[in-house]
Amino acid sequence: MSWLTQAAKGIKALTSQKKDIPDNLWRKCPKCSEILYHRELDRNLWVCGSCGHHLPFTTEQYIGLLFDEGTWAETHRGITSKDALDFKDSKRYKDRIKASRQKTGKEDAVITGRAQIGRIPVSASIMDFSFMGGSMGSVVGEKIARALLDSLRHREAAIILSRSGGARMQESLLSLMQMAKTSAVLARLRKEGIPFISILTNPTTGGVTASYATLGDINVAEPGALIGFAGPRVIKQTIGGDLPEGFQSSEFLLEHGMVDIITERRNLKENIERTLHWFVDNRDISVLRPPRG
Amino acid sequence: MDWKKKGLWLDFEMPIVELEERIQTLQDSASVRGMDVNEEVERLRAKASKMGKDIFAKLEPWQRVQLARHPRRPTTNDYIHFIFDDFVELHGDRMFRDDEAIVAGMASLGDRKLMVIGHQKGRDTKSNIRRNFGMAHPEGYRKALRLMDMAVRFDRPIVTFIDTPGAYPGVGAEERGQAEAIARNLREMSDMPVPIICIVTGEGGSGGALALGVGDRIFMLENSIYSVISPEGCAAILWRDGAKSKEAAKNMKLTAKDAQKLGVLDLIIGEPIGGAHRDHEAMSREIKRVIQETLAELEVIPINELLDQRLQKFLDIGVFEESGKS
Ligand SMILES: [Zn+2]
Numbered sequence: 001m002s003w004l005t006q007a008a009k010g011i012k013a014l015t016s017q018k019k020d021i022p023d024n025l026w027r028k029c030p031k032c033s034e035i036l037y038h039r040e041l042d043r044n045l046w047v048c049g050s051c052g053h054h055l056p057f058t059t060e061q062y063i064g065l066l067f068d069e070g071t072w073a074e075t076h077r078g079i080t081s082k083d084a085l086d087f088k089d090s091k092r093y094k095d096r097i098k099a100s101r102q103k104t105g106k107e108d109a110v111i112t113g114r115a116q117i118g119r120i121p122v123s124a125s126i127m128d129f130s131f132m133g134g135s136m137g138s139v140v141g142e143k144i145a146r147a148l149l150d151s152l153r154h155r156e157a158a159i160i161l162s163r164s165g166g167a168r169m170q171e172s173l174l175s176l177m178q179m180a181k182t183s184a185v186l187a188r189l190r191k192e193g194i195p196f197i198s199i200l201t202n203p204t205t206g207g208v209t210a211s212y213a214t215l216g217d218i219n220v221a222e223p224g225a226l227i228g229f230a231g232p233r234v235i236k237q238t239i240g241g242d243l244p245e246g247f248q249s250s251e252f253l254l255e256h257g258m259v260d261i262i263t264e265r266r267n268l269k270e271n272i273e274r275t276l277h278w279f280v281d282n283r284d285i286s287v288l289r290p291p292r293g
Numbered sequence: 294m295d296w297k298k299k300g301l302w303l304d305f306e307m308p309i310v311e312l313e314e315r316i317q318t319l320q321d322s323a324s325v326r327g328m329d330v331n332e333e334v335e336r337l338r339a340k341a342s343k344m345g346k347d348i349f350a351k352l353e354p355w356q357r358v359q360l361a362r363h364p365r366r367p368t369t370n371d372y373i374h375f376i377f378d379d380f381v382e383l384h385g386d387r388m389f390r391d392d393e394a395i396v397a398g399m400a401s402l403g404d405r406k407l408m409v410i411g412h413q414k415g416r417d418t419k420s421n422i423r424r425n426f427g428m429a430h431p432e433g434y435r436k437a438l439r440l441m442d443m444a445v446r447f448d449r450p451i452v453t454f455i456d457t458p459g460a461y462p463g464v465g466a467e468e469r470g471q472a473e474a475i476a477r478n479l480r481e482m483s484d485m486p487v488p489i490i491c492i493v494t495g496e497g498g499s500g501g502a503l504a505l506g507v508g509d510r511i512f513m514l515e516n517s518i519y520s521v522i523s524p525e526g527c528a529a530i531l532w533r534d535g536a537k538s539k540e541a542a543k544n545m546k547l548t549a550k551d552a553q554k555l556g557v558l559d560l561i562i563g564e565p566i567g568g569a570h571r572d573h574e575a576m577s578r579e580i581k582r583v584i585q586e587t588l589a590e591l592e593v594i595p596i597n598e599l600l601d602q603r604l605q606k607f608l609d610i611g612v613f614e615e616s617g618k619s
Binding site for chain 1: 460461462463464466467468469472473475476477479480481483484499500503506507519520521522526527530531532541545546547551555557603604607608610611612613614615616617
């Protein structure tokens, strides 16, 4: 069986998982306002059948979509936030964390693990926007750094799927420094000939964009995602005028040379797999091509 | 000092400024009339110095923010002037344009030759427009990277001066990929095989600051600040009220002392009484001493060890809990 058919099978397995969705659940497409039933959305990988808008996918859905069935093994559990700044705005940071943990059932805004894509081993991090806007604080930085170090240790490709509002303000300087921390490990991967594929989804902004998300050997984006450093609202305020059409969209970034590939969600795995194949040994796809010298 | 431009002083500095003005007037009139006022001048000076110490001992975080942005505060070009010899400014990223929000060039310090790079703010409206208030565009970070690469090729250490409100939120900056430009600097600086010293001299604002901020040692001047976003920006987002900047500043733990407690800083460089702006030359002397001492310390470390230490330094930054571990 070719890896292409396997990929297709993976998607089928994923979409047939949830049979217990009531027929009457629906939502409006945020782009074209079409009424979309959950059952139909699920079949369509949460892409609007009418306009192609990519709606948010859960971390579990991405894990099901990207990795070979049964290969995902979560790593680095049990790392949680510790309000080092004793931060309080209208709410205490501690309480925000607690509320997010209860709401999402997640420990923080990223889950890391090891898995296979078309039988090629990878070490992966999947960010989660539902946890405090996918913001990067000490926990996210630490887990991603560790996942990247796993790539280094096992000589396997690194994958990070980003969706984030940026650095976590409640950890101010510590969160800023996570940009340096994660980028510093990426320097080592680069030196050791470990490929890094960055997947940018809606939205990827701020400190995450200005660190690992744009540092992929290959940057892959879902269509129509908001990707940028400064937020559109801030830019609009600064320049005191309107923003160009399609500004900071995936397509805008492709046009300006910042991403390599835009791929619809249904082709995401296939495209990642295809690029991964380029890096591995023909005779044994679990072996990365060693670096020169 | 120019006492007349009172608008250039902060409220909480005024008692000291007024006292110093009195000393000046006393001396001026005494010299005209040939009187001996030394004793009185000494007394007033001691009083001013004590007043300065008292005021500065209990500054609020917001007052540190004001000091870090003080219109009289030395800029990178001032430090370059006082600290280094033979500075040759180099321009341009070789791709788009020269970004004057960042100055960079070759310099020497005693027997050493180094690469010096820093954000550059203006002194008045005109120069601030030219310098874009010290907010770099991607070409600024790329100019910095180009020259750091050159420093590596010729085995020269790098010193950076950080003083920026942040990266510039503009259309062109996004079009030309400022996120990638910053990210690339972080990655490259983390593994450059020459000693790198980073000094936050004024405002260490967000990714724009960090883009010059990855090195073997991170220092901050006593009244500088370092944070993920400006207090105004933080207040606007979290409090939905830009006027809550003081409260944001307090919560953000952005002073040098805070940064040290958080494990980010290696050293706080003390400022002259009343702040760096009271004596540019004395401030520069102290920075020069620290740079020389630090380079002597870093130069003897084998380069691979230095790079491992640098990586470890950043891996160690972060505060979290881990179940099963104490
Ligand atoms: Zn639609």
